[in-house]
Amino acid sequence: MKILVFGHSGQVATELRALDGNGVEITALNRAAADLTDPPACAAAIDAQAPDAVINAAAYTAVDKAESDQATADIINAHAPGAMARACAARDIPFVSISTDYVFSGEGTTPWHPNAPTDPQCVYGHGKRDGEILIKQAGGRYAILRTSWVVSPHGNNFVKTMLRLGAERDALTVVADQIGGPTGAAEIAQACVKIAKTLMSEPHKAGIYHFAGTPEVSWAEFARVIFAASGITCAVSDIPSVAYPKPAKRPLNSRMDCSVTTAAFGITRPDWRDSLMQILTQLNSCRD
16 A cells, blocks of 8 residues: 655654555655745655655644734645645545644533534634545545644654753643643544544545544643653642743643544554653664
């Protein structure tokens, strides 16, 4: 099975490249090979590569910068995936695109079901939601996989930031009123491939799905577990989101109902504590 991946050095794209082999041929396109600010070029890349399936692991993820760069963020997060989806629908091949919990309002405490009304509160969330609409309109064998709090040994993420700051400081203040499920990029990559394979033979399973780690936790508690697992002595004090203002509004409730994903594809929620230990092991091996 030949899978074309948009994205190359991002967290999920890196883990997708690691899955190359064992009957799966992964071709990952970097920025030079696929300009996400040129949606027709993205569609042309699909036609040129003639893959069996496409996974979109690329996005404009600078959430705060997007507030002042909406035009670029919208092209990358909405119009490019829409063009990819139309190209895949025309070829009748599976298209899996990664989305986010930011498409919701972030209010309440109930886990978000895939059918829950969207109500994004920032430019990034609006762009990703608009991308979902365009993908759905394209039809075909599509799957939108919403996830949250992505972590890995690669790129920039909360785990690596905490390890760096924890080694530099004796104490940190961390937001405690944002609740979600940290999700390993490796597990997201595996889920994307499984979904793409399933859609080849079961196109009726096209739709929107959720995938996030369990159990739910606050950023502050997540930081404490990271420090405990890595042997770092750094005190964590809880603060509310209002004490740490940023240009883009963050969702307080990032809980995700992943039951539909499990029912459709047999994919269960990964325990983020296991994912964390694997990440720390990989980071330690890189230092040796």
